[in-house]
Amino acid sequence: MSELDVRLSVLFRAAFSSLDEQNVREATRDSLAKWDSIAAMTLLALIEEEFGEQFDLEEAAGWTSYAQIKETLEKRLRG
């Protein structure tokens, strides 16, 4: 598990209490009933706080899975 995975999975588990370490990386908006607009807001705030980056809110509103967010973060952190 990469360092990014470790940090991101902690945030996912903070936002969605039902996730455990095994299934966190498979998380998608469709598979998580609690991934509503409020949870999305919380997840965005957690990611911005952890990585010190601000994201376009429209772009963030389109996030639908752990994998997609990880890819976005990788691109952003590579600069």
Next chain:
Amino acid sequence: MKLREALELIRQARPAGAEQARYLLGCSTTSTHLQTFLQAYLLRQRPELAIEIEAILYGDLLGSLERIQPQGYTGVTVVCEWYDLDPRLGFRRLGGWAPSVFGDIIGGVRAGLGRLQNAIEKISAVVPVVVALPTLPLPPLEISVPAQTVGFEAEVWSPTWEFARWCGSRSGVRLLSPAELDLKSPSSVRFDLRTELSQGCPYQVAHISALAELMSRLLAPATALKGLITDLDDTLWEGILGEVGVSGVGFTLEAGAQIHGLYQQFLQSLAERGVLIGIASKNDSALAEQALARTDLLVRRASFFPAEIHWQPKSASVGRILKRWNVGPEAVAFVDDSPLEVAEVQAHFPTIRCLVFPGKDPARLLEFFATLREWFGKPKIRDEDRIRARSLQRNATMHDERYDPALQEAFLAGIEARLSFQLSRNGNDERAFELVNKTNQFNLNGRRIPEVRWVDMLAQRESFLLTVAYSDKFGPMGKIVALLGRRVGREATVSTWVMSCRAFSRRIEHATLRYLFERLEVDRIAFEFEATERNIPLQEFFAELGIPKSAPILTRKDFDSRCPSLPHALEEVPAHV
């Protein structure tokens, strides 16, 4: 605290059967994060409780506060931003920023503050209300250079400060300090127009955290310490008295010792608020008394009681002072310039709060004062607080005077004791609540009552709260007894009974029972008694009246036959039971 930490804290399991505490968050924006942070900070302060935060309707602060029924809440917090007073002072409504509408906006702000004040007045009669003045900047209505405040801004703040003044004077209302918020959350990093426009949340997360932390400290304030024990040399004044003499110790700007003068002023201020101030100094007693008698000292000699000045260990002095004050070390702070002395005292009294005086470093003095404010700060200073120190000193004198038991009857008859009874179901009696939650010795069972249960208990029809205030020729003591109970038919059950240790040996406890028998017209009183390590005075009183600990019930007949003479003059404020 970060958002992740807040969420993790909330997820942690609460103790089984934890008491429920419900708070209302009066914030008109999307307040998810504020709810999260407020819950987390309250849980950190009160881990024994199950905390629930309820939010009001989005976009309607004033209407929501006007409609709420406060009885179900432990506390209410109000975050009032400019747009709550007039929507044109926000970014989500377009109503014009031209000078032609300024007068109308000011009128809207005044009207909004009036509604807010009325709503808070009603709520605070039932539960504590924490109020935050606008924390976000005004939108750019004025076209002036940002460095300059011009007419509109000054005018809009004017009624707001009037409102703040009202909040500060109102019992039950706790105004969040804008200065403290400025320290925790600089105004430049509070507002987020991006999330305001897209999500209806105008706050940056760090600002939300700061706001929630301060609100939680006002909603669930820590118990204030009762006493401070201070050193003299290089603490109360600069210099070693034995070396420089009485006139050689300094505490002024001219002497290069201003921080000691500032400390003296601070101590005098604490003393006048009822904090006990004692002295523990290794010094020549006669010389120290001469220095303490200097008329240019910023703290009066009479503000210190007792003064332990000799060459014995500081821990021994602290032990004797605690005994004279009749308080535990956990309720006291110890200040000394010597880390060694501090360590010695701390080793003997692990729960005492110790502070090293900042010595010659003025930069650390503000931090030192801030710590003391944190330890001694109370939401409101009551008359009882102000007279506590004086009555303790009087007590010391009285104990000496009445040492011969044969003289006690005559002594008690001659002190012109007066008792004032108040029987009610007043859940907003902050002094009674404080007494119940800090008194250890004359305490029926040692139970503490969280704010959340206090109001609920008194809401029951058969419940009553009896408080007793005391005065005698030496002066008033204020409210010194709180007793909670239930009356059913001809029997009363007392679930909580505390009396301040300052009021011992005046037969106030006997008079309290007599009042209960007579006023409630009951034949028996049952007590929910539990022995604790510290309620020995209560146990001794039970033994005196022959109340068995295993079946703690007292009949009126037994009481009448065992009660000594009661010399008090009695008065009663209107009853509500």
